[in-house]
Amino acid sequence: MPGLPAPHPAATCLITGASSGIGAAIARELASRGHGVTLVARREERLRDLANELAEAYPVRAEVLACDLADAAARGALPGRVEALGLRVDVLVNNAGLGTHGRFVELDAAREAEQVRVLCEAVVDLCGAFAPAMAARRSGGVLIVSSLSGFQPVPNTATYAAAKAFSLSFGETLHAELRGCGVSVTTLCPGPVDTEFFEVSGPHPTQRVFPKPLWETAEAVARAGIEGLARNRRVVVPGAAMRALVASGRLAPGGLRLWVLDRFYRGAEAQ
Numbered sequence: 001m002p003g004l005p006a007p008h009p010a011a012t013c014l015i016t017g018a019s020s021g022i023g024a025a026i027a028r029e030l031a032s033r034g035h036g037v038t039l040v041a042r043r044e045e046r047l048r049d050l051a052n053e054l055a056e057a058y059p060v061r062a063e064v065l066a067c068d069l070a071d072a073a074a075r076g077a078l079p080g081r082v083e084a085l086g087l088r089v090d091v092l093v094n095n096a097g098l099g100t101h102g103r104f105v106e107l108d109a110a111r112e113a114e115q116v117r118v119l120c121e122a123v124v125d126l127c128g129a130f131a132p133a134m135a136a137r138r139s140g141g142v143l144i145v146s147s148l149s150g151f152q153p154v155p156n157t158a159t160y161a162a163a164k165a166f167s168l169s170f171g172e173t174l175h176a177e178l179r180g181c182g183v184s185v186t187t188l189c190p191g192p193v194d195t196e197f198f199e200v201s202g203p204h205p206t207q208r209v210f211p212k213p214l215w216e217t218a219e220a221v222a223r224a225g226i227e228g229l230a231r232n233r234r235v236v237v238p239g240a241a242m243r244a245l246v247a248s249g250r251l252a253p254g255g256l257r258l259w260v261l262d263r264f265y266r267g268a269e270a271q
Helices: 021-032 044-057 072-076 078-084 109-137 158-181 197-201 218-230 240-249 254-270
Strands: 011-016 037-041 062-066 088-094 140-145 183-188
Touching: 011 021, 011 078, 011 109, 021 037, 021 044, 021 088, 021 140, 021 218, 037 044, 044 062, 062 078, 072 078, 072 109, 078 109, 088 109, 109 140, 109 158, 109 183, 140 158, 140 218, 158 183, 183 218
Parallel strands: 011 037, 011 088, 037 062, 088 140, 140 183
Antiparallel strands: none
């Protein structure tokens, strides 16, 4: 049965976007379970600080590979860099992300395209690089971090929501295709999470729309994702309130959902 592979000295869990937030929390969760980790992000100093923390706290190997996942050439070099470390990837965590908000026609088109490269292209590229070997070994795990936004179009975050819908659809399909190959595939869809995401991406209406009691910690989201992967759950939505929101939203007509969300976020922007 698919599940989280047992820790092995020749194996690693490759985690993108590991310099902070959910990615760093996932790295800590995996290391606490005895898994070696390879941390990937652009901010090398932050990665090295985390790697040192993990190596001191747990008996695991923690490696650092600085990489800009929006750069296809840098992304393509990752498998060779992992191999050069003498490691195989037993678990792949596609977590790296960025987000913008506003009317699409008023946003920087280059930044919007960069989102697609990181949130869509990188997920496909890295799954293509590592999942076939997992299937051949009949052991492995792939965790894709999507979002609650992936369940419906969201005005004012058109590219982000569409990219997260892609990752959700891709992850669910990969789950079905690899079910009989011993490889777990889980797509994690958190709602608002208390991280520095909004410090990097800028203030967002979500910060005003969702009451603080509905926000999850990065640690709780990471735990839910890894536990879901260990059980080969197809989709994980952390938090009972968020699961209820997804379930109720699916009952409403698509046009109505769009209208409500548009008015909702316009009102938040005006506050």
